[in-house]
Amino acid sequence: MLLSIKNLHASINGKEILKGINLEVNEGEVHAIMGPNGTGKSTLASVIAGREVFDVTEGEIKYKGKNLFKLSVEERSREGIFLGFQYPVEIPGVSITNFMRTAVNEQRKYRGLDPLPAGEFLKMMEEKKKLVEIQSNLTNRSVNEGFSGGEKKKNEIFQMAILQPTLAILDETDSGLDIDALRIVANGVNTLRTKENAFVVITHYQRLLDYIVPDYVHVLFEGKIVKSGFKELAIELEEKGYDWIKKEFE
Amino acid sequence: MSWRKKDMTGSRKNLNDMQSITKDRISKEGMMYLFEKNFGRICQNDTKPISEIRGKALSSFRELGFPNKRMEEWKNTDLTESLGKIYDYNFDPVSGVAGKNIFQCNIPHLDTAVIGQLNGWYISKDVPLIELGNGIIMGSLAEAMVRYPAIVEKHLAKYAAFGNNGLTALNTAFAQDGVFIYVPDNVQSPKPVQMINVIQYTTDIFLQSRNLIILGKNSRLSLVHCDDSYNHEGSFSNIVTEVFLDENSFLDHYKLQNLNNNSTLISTTVMQLEKAAHLDSHFLSMNGGLIRNNTRIDFQGNDGVANVYGLYLMDRKQHIDNQVFVDHAKPGCTSNEIFKGILDENSSGVFNGHVLVRKDAQKTNAYQSNRNILLTDTAKANSKPFLEIYADDVKCSHGSTTGQLDSEALFYLRQRGIGEDSARMLLLYAFAAEVVSKINIPQLRNSIEDMIKKRLQGELQICEQCVLHCTTPEHPIEFNIDVSKI
Ligand SMILES: Nc1ncnc2c1ncn2[C@@H]1O[C@H](COP(=O)(O)OP(=O)(O)OP(=O)(O)O)[C@@H](O)[C@H]1O
Ligand SMILES: [Mg+2]
Numbered sequence: 001m002l003l004s005i006k007n008l009h010a011s012i013n014g015k016e017i018l019k020g021i022n023l024e025v026n027e028g029e030v031h032a033i034m035g036p037n038g039t040g041k042s043t044l045a046s047v048i049a050g051r052e053v054f055d056v057t058e059g060e061i062k063y064k065g066k067n068l069f070k071l072s073v074e075e076r077s078r079e080g081i082f083l084g085f086q087y088p089v090e091i092p093g094v095s096i097t098n099f100m101r102t103a104v105n106e107q108r109k110y111r112g113l114d115p116l117p118a119g120e121f122l123k124m125m126e127e128k129k130k131l132v133e134i135q136s137n138l139t140n141r142s143v144n145e146g147f148s149g150g151e152k153k154k155n156e157i158f159q160m161a162i163l164q165p166t167l168a169i170l171d172e173t174d175s176g177l178d179i180d181a182l183r184i185v186a187n188g189v190n191t192l193r194t195k196e197n198a199f200v201v202i203t204h205y206q207r208l209l210d211y212i213v214p215d216y217v218h219v220l221f222e223g224k225i226v227k228s229g230f231k232e233l234a235i236e237l238e239e240k241g242y243d244w245i246k247k248e249f250e
Numbered sequence: 251m252s253w254r255k256k257d258m259t260g261s262r263k264n265l266n267d268m269q270s271i272t273k274d275r276i277s278k279e280g281m282m283y284l285f286e287k288n289f290g291r292i293c294q295n296d297t298k299p300i301s302e303i304r305g306k307a308l309s310s311f312r313e314l315g316f317p318n319k320r321m322e323e324w325k326n327t328d329l330t331e332s333l334g335k336i337y338d339y340n341f342d343p344v345s346g347v348a349g350k351n352i353f354q355c356n357i358p359h360l361d362t363a364v365i366g367q368l369n370g371w372y373i374s375k376d377v378p379l380i381e382l383g384n385g386i387i388m389g390s391l392a393e394a395m396v397r398y399p400a401i402v403e404k405h406l407a408k409y410a411a412f413g414n415n416g417l418t419a420l421n422t423a424f425a426q427d428g429v430f431i432y433v434p435d436n437v438q439s440p441k442p443v444q445m446i447n448v449i450q451y452t453t454d455i456f457l458q459s460r461n462l463i464i465l466g467k468n469s470r471l472s473l474v475h476c477d478d479s480y481n482h483e484g485s486f487s488n489i490v491t492e493v494f495l496d497e498n499s500f501l502d503h504y505k506l507q508n509l510n511n512n513s514t515l516i517s518t519t520v521m522q523l524e525k526a527a528h529l530d531s532h533f534l535s536m537n538g539g540l541i542r543n544n545t546r547i548d549f550q551g552n553d554g555v556a557n558v559y560g561l562y563l564m565d566r567k568q569h570i571d572n573q574v575f576v577d578h579a580k581p582g583c584t585s586n587e588i589f590k591g592i593l594d595e596n597s598s599g600v601f602n603g604h605v606l607v608r609k610d611a612q613k614t615n616a617y618q619s620n621r622n623i624l625l626t627d628t629a630k631a632n633s634k635p636f637l638e639i640y641a642d643d644v645k646c647s648h649g650s651t652t653g654q655l656d657s658e659a660l661f662y663l664r665q666r667g668i669g670e671d672s673a674r675m676l677l678l679y680a681f682a683a684e685v686v687s688k689i690n691i692p693q694l695r696n697s698i699e700d701m702i703k704k705r706l707q708g709e710l711q712i713c714e715q716c717v718l719h720c721t722t723p724e725h726p727i728e729f730n731i732d733v734s735k736i
Contacts, residue, residue, distance in 0.1 A: 093680025
């Protein structure tokens with residue numbers, strides 16, 4: 001098993017957000033997490049990635065069989081965890097090229113590899129740019145600075161394509177995308193999909209799941225996964241909304 | 251208190267008879283006494299008008315004295331400790347231990363005309379004043395007073411007002427030497443001029459040098475002005491630089507400050523811009539105990555442009571204070587100030603930007619920005635950009651921010667596998683990049699980038715303990731001082 005979350009409780013400033021999450025993700029699987037606004041989806045993603053502002057008060061996360069909480073943010077990344085941010089942050093003065101070169105080489109160092117020669121790195125950049133149909137002038141710019149909403153999301157997939165994670169958590173990567181961009185993002189994910197890696201896709205729209213077909217769909221509500229099913233669950237949610245789940249839950 | 255002549259024994263062997271060293275705490279009375287006693291030496295190269303200026307400056311200093319914290323413009327910078335030390339004051343050039351590698355932080359691969367100052371004195375093998383074929387003159391100010399009195403008299407003490415500034419008055423009264431650069435009309439300096447001002451002395455030293463830079467009409471000059479110290483002795487430098495930019499001239503000016511932690515540097519730079527003159531000025535403060543940069547830009551003609559950039563990286567108990575005053579006296583001028591600081595440990599930074607737009611200065615463009623990153627809870631920034639506007643058709647804005655490193659950005663970088671230290675470095679480096687990118691000389695930009703990286707990693711110290719491992723310059727500057735020739 002790649003990821004196993006048991007009875008996870010997390011809070012921020014004393015306010016409990018996650019109230020006992022259980023989730024298991026195996027290699028080769030795609031999981032979709034849906035749920036109303038403000039129920040803790042991004043919080044769950046942040047806790048997995050190691051964001052320090054959240055306090056884990058109970059429960060455990062095992063990744064590749066090991067206690068995830070023992071790893072720093074960067075170690076989790078180097079062990080293959082990737083978070084596609086819901087709101088990618090702008091970093092003026094750091095070019096995407098410089099950012100990715102640093103990231104790739106630090107990841108390689110962790111694996112005992114020498115830095116990637118400049119030529120090879122640039123070749124890889126070109127390949128991945130094609131994959132997500134990202135313009136060259138974008139990668140010379142500062143990270144996310146002045147990017148449109150869609151460009152920011154494509155940039156997340158671009159970074160994922162470069163880093164080739166084992167577990168990718170994509171937090172609303174489809175929000176704010178036009179149909180073409182959605183197809184490009186989905187195509188990026190599908191190209192990277194193998195038997196060894198897994199994806200957790202957080203989304204509000206069943207539409208994305210037409211392109212990235214999930215093995216499981218979960219509904220997160222008030223800090224708990226209250227319902228799990230297969231891709232048909234997403235269709236049902238799209239039709240009926242969350243009210244019936246809320247009722248069922250209450 | 252008495253100013254006594256120091257007995258000249260011990261380590262200082264190369265001193266000739268002319269040498270005088272006075273050693274005591276600095277005080278107003280002491281300085282007055284010192285002036286009287288060394289009057290002959292101080293004024294030895296003076297023409298009558300220059301003598302008169304000294305006299306006036308001395309009376310101003312007598313009135314004003316040294317600055318103190320009760321003065322509005324000094325309330326954030328305390329000189330008490332600096333003034334309380336005991337210093338040597340030299341009225342004749344002193345030789346240092348003129349080692350071959352005294353100055354290694356040269357800029358690799360940059361072909362410059364180098365002029366050096368040691369402990370405030372112009373140094374040269376045998377030519378105190380270099381006259382280039384194209385008419386450019388550069389070298390010792392003391393020598394220029396003798397050889398080109400008309401030029402010196404026309405400009406010296408004409409821009410740096412001393413009537414309300416005790417330290418400038420003191421410098422004007424006392425200064426004996428410094429750098430003189432004259433670029434005639436229509437001449438473009440083919441290579442950058444590098445002014446290196448090194449302090450290397452066996453005990454604490456007080457020095458006051460005076461620089462005069464004159465750019466003729468349609469002329470062009472790149473000037474890299476470095477203040478460095480070689481060892482760890484304390485110093486108090488009170489340096490005044492006057493710059494005159496005649497019509498349509500262009501000056502690319504760099505002030506690179508890298509002094510030890512026991513140093514106090516008061517650097518006053520006054521630049522007057524005539525019609526359509528263009529100034530790019532860069533204040534890059536890498537290290538120093540206490541640095542105060544008084545910078546004044548006077549637009550005396552229409553359509554001038556002044557870009558003033560500042561970057562300061564401070565730690566320990568270091569203190570930096572940038573006072574920038576821009577006088578928009580004429581219409582159509584543009585001033586643009588960007589100052590950025592990274593303050594670590596117990597360091598403190600002050601920025602006081604004052605832009606005055608006078609009534610007739612219509613179509614003025616003025617922008618001021620100061621941003622600080624505090625790396626600890628004990629680091630302090632005091633930022634006060636200030637616009638004083640009397641014209642109505644102007645575009646002026648200012649901004650100031652002080653905060654910590656962006657924790658969300660830090661998380662974003664770390665989430666991609668970049669270690670916390672590297673991520674911090676990347677962000678700090680990116681913060682500095684806005685100022686660094688404005689450096690027009692590529693080799694200098696590379697060298698500064700390198701210095702900043704090392705500085706931020708805590709590697710950069712001043713030369714003696716330098717772990718910078720800067721590539722030894724191909725042609726190390728040799729300080730070969732022949733006192734008799736100065
Ligand atoms: N830094 C924070 N400080 C205080 N409260 C926070 C913080 N971050 C999240 N929360 C709160 O935690 C709750 C869950 O937020 P989270 O972002 O996980 O929701 P979400 O399910 O991702 O919602 P959405 O669908 O709108 O993205 C919300 O009530 C939110 O206000
Ligand atoms: Mg969210």
